[in-house]
Amino acid sequence: MRTTGDRIRQAVSFEVIGLLISVPLAAFAFGYSLEKTGVLGLIGATLATVWNYIFNLGFDHALKRFTGSTRKSIKLRVLHAFSFELGLLMAFLPIIAWWMEIELLEALLVDVSFAVFYLVYAFVFTWCYDTIFPDTDAAPPSGQ
Template sequence: MRTTKDRIRQAVLFESIGLLLSIPLAAFAFGFDLGKTGVLGVAGATMATVWNYLYNLLFDHGLKRLTGSTRKSLALRCLHALGFEFGLMLAFLPVIAWWMSIGLLEALLVDVAFVVFYLVYAFAFTWCYDTVFPDPDARQPAPSGQSQQAR
């Protein structure tokens, strides 16, 4: 399992790089004021950072309990990214509508655009992060009936 320090590094790097990419892109794509979009981005990043820590901690604990490892297949990485983004989307939708003074339907469009961006970004970032900072538990699980220590 990853340490708390490692999880914090992962969350901070993820959100910092994501903000540098998403704020100017969103302001341009939707014609929003860059400053107002920046505040929205920071609010979203704050929500996402807390969610990132909690979601990854719960996901890894569940995965290790079910499989004996935190190793993620391609399909599991896709499921991981979708679950993360869906949970965040539900929480962020009313914030977008309120802060940008737009209706829920328009906020949903903005939210979906953020989700699409962050789905691709989360997949790429997590894969790169796992490569640069490998989790010691991310190895092949032991064959059935064989304990981790027997290997």
């Protein structure tokens, strides 16, 4: 199981790299100002960082309980990425509408766009992170 420090490093590095990529992309794609999109990105990153820590802790505990290991197969990585983004999508939608002063439908388009970006990004980032900073508990349980 990962340490608290490792989980914090993972969550913060995930959000910093994601912001550096997504904010300019979103400002360009939707025609919003970089400042307004940047603040929205910071709000989303803060929300996502807290959610990242809580979600990954719960996911790893469930995985360890049901499989005896925190090792993730490709199927589990896909499930992990989709379920993380779905939870974040629901929490972020009203914030986007409020901050950007747009209707919920337009906010949903922005939210889904961020979610699609972060869905792919989460899959790639987590795989890279697990490769660079392997979880010593991720080895298959003995006898398997």
